[in-house]
Amino acid sequence: MLANRLEYSAENCSIARTLEIVGEKWTLLVLREAFYGVRRFADFLTAIGCARNILSDRLATLVEHDVLERCSYREAGQRERYEYRLTAKGLDLLPAVVALMQWGDRYLADGQRPPVHITHRGCDAPVRAEIVCATGHRDLTAQQTTVSPGPGAIAK
Amino acid sequence: MLANRLEYSAENCSIARTLEIVGEKWTLLVLREAFYGVRRFADFLTAIGCARNILSDRLATLVEHDVLERCSYREAGQRERYEYRLTAKGLDLLPAVVALMQWGDRYLADGQRPPVHITHRGCDAPVRAEIVCATGHRDLTAQQTTVSPGPGAIAK
Numbered sequence: 001m002l003a004n005r006l007e008y009s010a011e012n013c014s015i016a017r018t019l020e021i022v023g024e025k026w027t028l029l030v031l032r033e034a035f036y037g038v039r040r041f042a043d044f045l046t047a048i049g050c051a052r053n054i055l056s057d058r059l060a061t062l063v064e065h066d067v068l069e070r071c072s073y074r075e076a077g078q079r080e081r082y083e084y085r086l087t088a089k090g091l092d093l094l095p096a097v098v099a100l101m102q103w104g105d106r107y108l109a110d111g112q113r114p115p116v117h118i119t120h121r122g123c124d125a126p127v128r129a130e131i132v133c134a135t136g137h138r139d140l141t142a143q144q145t146t147v148s149p150g151p152g153a154i155a156k
Numbered sequence: 157m158l159a160n161r162l163e164y165s166a167e168n169c170s171i172a173r174t175l176e177i178v179g180e181k182w183t184l185l186v187l188r189e190a191f192y193g194v195r196r197f198a199d200f201l202t203a204i205g206c207a208r209n210i211l212s213d214r215l216a217t218l219v220e221h222d223v224l225e226r227c228s229y230r231e232a233g234q235r236e237r238y239e240y241r242l243t244a245k246g247l248d249l250l251p252a253v254v255a256l257m258q259w260g261d262r263y264l265a266d267g268q269r270p271p272v273h274i275t276h277r278g279c280d281a282p283v284r285a286e287i288v289c290a291t292g293h294r295d296l297t298a299q300q301t302t303v304s305p306g307p308g309a310i311a312k
Binding site for chain 2: 005006008010012013014015016017018019020021023024025028029032033035036037038043046047048049086089091092093094095096097098099100101102103104105106107108109110111113114115116117118119120121122123125126127128129130131132133134135137138140141142143144145146147148149150151152153154
């Protein structure tokens with residue numbers, strides 16, 4: 001157990017702060033589609049199947065927090081439109097998205113058949129999200145790790 | 157982009173299914189505390205600071221989905237009580253929890269000071285969630301990966 005867990009505040013918890021931005025079902029589904037390469041409002045709408053106002057709201061939240069950027073484009077003979085692209089900050093959410101997906105693939109997929117494959121472009125091997133340590137030990141389990149207060153820990 | 161994204165259904169999406177179980181703020185905070193080693197109702201309540209009925213409800217959800225198990229214990233002179241422990245299925249959520257935390261540490265922590273450290277017991281080095289491929293390439297970015305329909309993909 002985190003030493004003296006109850007002596008520290010959770011007010012500045014990085015998990016809670018992340019969830020305030022992306023911890024809502026529709027927001028994370030928008031993010032999923034962005035990782036699949038979807039960029040246009042109409043395509044998000046088709047892919048996710050939510051109401052237009054929900055999609056507008058979630059896209060605005062992700063733009064506000066610099067997870068997506070809104071870029072204009074214009075096709076021949078059409079008015080100017082906007083598309084939404086992952087920023088560097090957004091792309092950095094890949095481990096979280098892959099980790100949620102692989103847990104679902106392992107425990108919740110019908111007949112253990114994953115609907116989506118993610119592979120490494122360089123060698124075509126499948127990828128996964130793993131816990132690794134700075135000296136190079138891989139695929140660590142919860143039992144192989146230990147938790148302690150960091151420099152930003154706030155005592156109660 | 158996932159080839160022909162819009163020709164496939166998202167109805168069996170493993171991310172959406174995972175979120176149906178753990179994609180709710182309080183549920184994920186219960187899970188966070190479980191990874192910190194919290195086991196008892198009163199300690200979850202103190203650590204999270206939510207209402208009792210919310211905590212009861214979220215613990216029940218996690219037990220129902222076999223993420224936590226409810227075990228009885230009795231201290232001398234006290235009535236039987238219950239504690240909640242992560243199952244193997246629950247422990248397997250570590251990469252998702254660490255990935256959400258490290259993104260928050262990187263982009264949302266006050267003064268870039270993480271409130272919590274997670275280290276590898278074997279060598280004390282800090283850990284992180286990374287995308288790795290089956291042949292051993294590490295720390296892959298979104299641009300280094302590609303997405304395609306898996307064996308469970310459902311055409312529309």
